Amino acid sequence: MLGLVVAVGFCCTAAQGAPFDQAYWIAVSSAVVKVEVSRPNGGYSLGTGVVVDRGRVVTACHVLRGATRVAVLHAGIRHSAVARSTFAEHDICLLQVPLLEARPAVLRPTSQLVIGEGVGAIGFSAGARIHYVHGAVARLHRYDDGVIVQGSAAFNSGASGGGLFDAVGRLVGILMFRMRGAGPQYFAAPVEWVAGGLGDNVGETVDAEIVGEAFWDRAPDRLPYFMRANILMSEERWDELQTLLSQWKLDDPSSAEPVLLLGELESRRGRIADGTRFGRHAVGDG
Numbered sequence: 001m002l003g004l005v006v007a008v009g010f011c012c013t014a015a016q017g018a019p020f021d022q023a024y025w026i027a028v029s030s031a032v033v034k035v036e037v038s039r040p041n042g043g044y045s046l047g048t049g050v051v052v053d054r055g056r057v058v059t060a061c062h063v064l065r066g067a068t069r070v071a072v073l074h075a076g077i078r079h080s081a082v083a084r085s086t087f088a089e090h091d092i093c094l095l096q097v098p099l100l101e102a103r104p105a106v107l108r109p110t111s112q113l114v115i116g117e118g119v120g121a122i123g124f125s126a127g128a129r130i131h132y133v134h135g136a137v138a139r140l141h142r143y144d145d146g147v148i149v150q151g152s153a154a155f156n157s158g159a160s161g162g163g164l165f166d167a168v169g170r171l172v173g174i175l176m177f178r179m180r181g182a183g184p185q186y187f188a189a190p191v192e193w194v195a196g197g198l199g200d201n202v203g204e205t206v207d208a209e210i211v212g213e214a215f216w217d218r219a220p221d222r223l224p225y226f227m228r229a230n231i232l233m234s235e236e237r238w239d240e241l242q243t244l245l246s247q248w249k250l251d252d253p254s255s256a257e258p259v260l261l262l263g264e265l266e267s268r269r270g271r272i273a274d275g276t277r278f279g280r281h282a283v284g285d286g
Helices: 022-029 191-197 225-234 238-251 257-268 272-282
Strands: 002-005 010-014 032-038 044-053 056-060 069-074 077-080 083-087 092-096 118-123 131-143 146-151 163-165 171-178 186-190
Touching: 022 118, 032 056, 044 171, 056 171, 083 191, 092 191, 118 146, 118 171, 131 225, 146 191, 171 191, 186 191, 225 238, 225 257, 238 257
Parallel strands: 010 131
Antiparallel strands: 002 010, 032 044, 032 069, 044 056, 056 092, 069 077, 083 092, 118 131, 118 163, 131 146, 146 186, 163 171, 171 186
16 A cells, blocks of 8 residues: 655555554654765765764665765755764664754664564665655564564665664664565664764764675675574575574574574474474473
């Protein structure tokens, strides 16, 4: 179902469940900005950012790679970014935009989310008008002192660096990447990674080379366990998946996720009793 919110000129898609009301939409979108990146060849590309502090905008580092100049557009006004903090492995970059006057988003720890909770993805998909897509949290992946959100709130190119918001308009994630496969395959980075960088001194020039690769953009054998498991599950490579999950359990015995996925694997193979046993073990019931 497509609908145009004329009052604020935004395009809104309700992908799952009822969309949040217009008051929510207007309030949340005020913290979301368009990011323009100039390239050495004279071209440019577009992404999205979220205002997280006075004159501070978070976006995805992959939006900024190869930039010669970065500008932020808000309320029809273009502002130059003067400096950048880079956290390349997390794909999180913080821009300093001194003249930007926009109310920052309220941050809620991503670790407080629960599976099934309603969320909204907001960004400039395809570089056009700002889009909002309603969805839900499908999985939560513990990774590097944070929780990666996997959900059904869809987004496309141009929305990277945008915001994932909860039902009352609090920022709970930064739109990061999507994977191929059936079901919800849209991923957001935790706001804890953003909050951890707000105290840093911003001094790097916006055209400085971004060194290092993002965790989700590595060679397949160096991806986090949850991503490798996702690929194998989508491709129904059951034996390889079982081997991977067993190794994951050994490397991270405190994590319930490989145990839960082993249960899902057994259920998909038709071994319902084994699947139930793994599921109960993962939640500490037997």
